[in-house]
Amino acid sequence: MDVLVCIKRVPLSGGKFTITEDGLDIETAKLGFTISPHEEVAVEEAVRIVEQHGGSVTVLTLGPAEAEEQIREQMAIGADRGILIETDSQEWDPQATATAIAEAITEDETDFDLVIMGNESADASGYQVGIRVAHKLGRPIVTGVKAMTVEADKATFERPVKTGRELYEVSLPAVVTVLDGLNIPRYPSVPGRIRAKKKPIERRNPERPESRLVKTRLEVPVTESKQAQVLGSGPEAAPAIVEIFKQIGVI
Amino acid sequence: MVLVLVDHDHGQLDELSLQAVTYGRELAASTGEPLDALVVGADGRSVAGALGEHGVTTVHVAVHEGLTDYAPLAWARAASEVATRTGASVVLATGSPRGNEVLAHLGALTDLPVAADCVEVTPGSPTKVVRARWGGSLMEEANLHGSPALVSLVPHTIVADPGGSASGDVAEFTPTFSDADLLVIAKPAAAAEESSGVSLADAKVIISGGRGVGSAEGFAPLEELAELLGGTIGCSRVVTGNGWRPHTEQVGQTGTKVAPDLYIACGISGATQHIAGCRNAKTMIVINTDPEAAIMGYADYAIIGDIGKVLPAIIEETRKAKAG
Numbered sequence: 001m002d003v004l005v006c007i008k009r010v011p012l013s014g015g016k017f018t019i020t021e022d023g024l025d026i027e028t029a030k031l032g033f034t035i036s037p038h039e040e041v042a043v044e045e046a047v048r049i050v051e052q053h054g055g056s057v058t059v060l061t062l063g064p065a066e067a068e069e070q071i072r073e074q075m076a077i078g079a080d081r082g083i084l085i086e087t088d089s090q091e092w093d094p095q096a097t098a099t100a101i102a103e104a105i106t107e108d109e110t111d112f113d114l115v116i117m118g119n120e121s122a123d124a125s126g127y128q129v130g131i132r133v134a135h136k137l138g139r140p141i142v143t144g145v146k147a148m149t150v151e152a153d154k155a156t157f158e159r160p161v162k163t164g165r166e167l168y169e170v171s172l173p174a175v176v177t178v179l180d181g182l183n184i185p186r187y188p189s190v191p192g193r194i195r196a197k198k199k200p201i202e203r204r205n206p207e208r209p210e211s212r213l214v215k216t217r218l219e220v221p222v223t224e225s226k227q228a229q230v231l232g233s234g235p236e237a238a239p240a241i242v243e244i245f246k247q248i249g250v251i
Numbered sequence: 252m253v254l255v256l257v258d259h260d261h262g263q264l265d266e267l268s269l270q271a272v273t274y275g276r277e278l279a280a281s282t283g284e285p286l287d288a289l290v291v292g293a294d295g296r297s298v299a300g301a302l303g304e305h306g307v308t309t310v311h312v313a314v315h316e317g318l319t320d321y322a323p324l325a326w327a328r329a330a331s332e333v334a335t336r337t338g339a340s341v342v343l344a345t346g347s348p349r350g351n352e353v354l355a356h357l358g359a360l361t362d363l364p365v366a367a368d369c370v371e372v373t374p375g376s377p378t379k380v381v382r383a384r385w386g387g388s389l390m391e392e393a394n395l396h397g398s399p400a401l402v403s404l405v406p407h408t409i410v411a412d413p414g415g416s417a418s419g420d421v422a423e424f425t426p427t428f429s430d431a432d433l434l435v436i437a438k439p440a441a442a443a444e445e446s447s448g449v450s451l452a453d454a455k456v457i458i459s460g461g462r463g464v465g466s467a468e469g470f471a472p473l474e475e476l477a478e479l480l481g482g483t484i485g486c487s488r489v490v491t492g493n494g495w496r497p498h499t500e501q502v503g504q505t506g507t508k509v510a511p512d513l514y515i516a517c518g519i520s521g522a523t524q525h526i527a528g529c530r531n532a533k534t535m536i537v538i539n540t541d542p543e544a545a546i547m548g549y550a551d552y553a554i555i556g557d558i559g560k561v562l563p564a565i566i567e568e569t570r571k572a573k574a575g
Contacts, residue, residue: 013523015545017389037488037505037524095364122504125384127367128355135359140435144348163260166321166437180505181491181498212364217392218384228537228550235564237554241536242568244552248534250456250480250513251573
């Protein structure tokens, strides 16, 4: 079973975002980087599938050269190899991203049985790259999955809905997008980190196609300028809190 | 023409779809075009009346023997067919899992760009949108180059409002698609698991714990307070990552988005991941040892202190107050 997981390097925001002067990006000079929780569980699931069935886990990302850091982190969890589709500093829109990912998958020497992605990226949250990739590959796709069982040639996916759960059964190869909560990802081990340094990463440099969804400005929503009124310190403040409970009618 | 993709559960209209129809009506009025809707499945006939009351002129009902259960690709084929036939300028879906999924399939089928999770759409060439990023922690202004403009609307951007009486004429059609389009189809939903309390998404009071709670056992006083206030437990991602609480209780961008009357955040620092899920709480109280924690910027009230000492005191005072 050969599994490919797509991840995306995104800033690790603390409490609040600051926007760059040109109004187009998040100020990342003081921020670390990570991947979405959806993608963390995607990699963990891929590693578990390969532990059970044998095979390989490949991690793919489209991003700047620095995204090697995110690939290596997932290699420390258990991914075997990486594909880095290197971009300039510009953001690629969902269509351009999906095209580049589908090309990389098609041209790879491995025929992947399963492609796993996050349901939506943490930053752009476009809810479409997985579906567009599946269309380009001509494979079935199930999205928003929170439980799965993978067998040799088919998979069962479970998706939460308001009324309970929906079940989908598809034959492999297939594409699936997953949600945080699918599993609890493991932490990388020290030997895992050491092995990760030596694993192969293949780099690709396609040209960026013209964007058709073009970001013109980013802003922090204005409603966020609250500042908590401090009612006190320690247990002595409890009566003041209970007064608030009364005011808002919860007791 | 503005086309709204309506979601329904076997004839039961979805509240978010009515919001999209209401927003679509405003869009149609601004461009002087009629408002149409697409409903997939024979059950859809029964919702035409309600859609008419919300301003829909023509309700396109896709009827096909294969369309009894939800099949995202087949739904998108039907949408593509109607959009082409009617020359729609905007196709609007709900920013729900299904709405965004069908819209993305439609974008892939037609090779058109999609702007998901919009809060504002201004039709034109290009169409201008304002859309949510980072679960709503940032807003993005963007230009969408494609016609029809494929957009979805963030839930609760607008209140569903009838007040737009139109004929709601039913136009049935049999969409054309292959068996392959029905390969991915939802098996009838398994029943929800028995749960003792209210669901997190609908809870009026949520007592939520983060890293500062320290352990699974540390949630005991939170549970006690939740019971006293008729509330339920929430938590941050650190907590589920450590296995202290199940993921069903996680509040945040990749967990559940909540809007309770009261949200008490215990030992939660306030990462944007978490704030994206609880920003709509009517009143937020924070209990935290760190007066500089990011969550202070989103809260109404705060107590600076150790939850292990503060919570028992609150529980005691609440008991006294309730005993009256």
